[in-house]
Amino acid sequence: ETGVTQTPRHLVMGMTNKKSLKCEQHLGHNAMYWYKQSAKKPLELMFVYSLEERVENNSVPSRFSPECPNSSHLFLHLHTLQPEDSALYLCASSQDIQGVTYEQYFGPGTRLTVT
């Protein structure tokens, strides 16, 4: 595997379910990100991790819970979601957080539908 991978690619869940999204980066990067992408809206940054420490939490509802067990893996645990949470969830990584030239590399995303 190369780059950034995400599983599952598609997920349908009921509002009472609990599920997890998984992201893995094979680039040796130190920073990882979760984004939410809704149609015709800008990417919304949800969480940022640097060397497994959470450094940003942009007022995300507690029904989204991130976990970063090591610098290569990132999870997003989901529970009691709402229909408006249906979106594409993208994971990204970068060499570091503060380097100005460091671009972010994205995974293919998980298309989440909440019924």
Place this chain on the structure above:
Amino acid sequence: GQNIDQPTEMTATEGAIVQINCTYQTSGFNGLFWYQQHAGEAPTFLSYNVLDGLEEKGRFSSFLSRSKGYSYLLLKELQMKDSASYLCAVKDSNYQLIWGAGTKLIIKP
């Protein structure tokens, strides 16, 4: 507040040239990025500008004017595979990327 504006949708003809504009108002500036995103796929990095002027990469060029808070992405010799969304993003003073909503580019034969 922080804001990135770009047109929602543009249409162009195969073989032609198209310019996608992006204007921004952010808390600080640490560079501007352009990404390409095909439908159902991951965004992929196209270009980075931090100094004023034009950066050229093959058929794609990106221009920045920091004093005007303005950038554009220029695509030449358009091909059908260039049909995608183009995302403009600015890295602010906290090194966070602030994103525009993207411009959907439709290429017609």
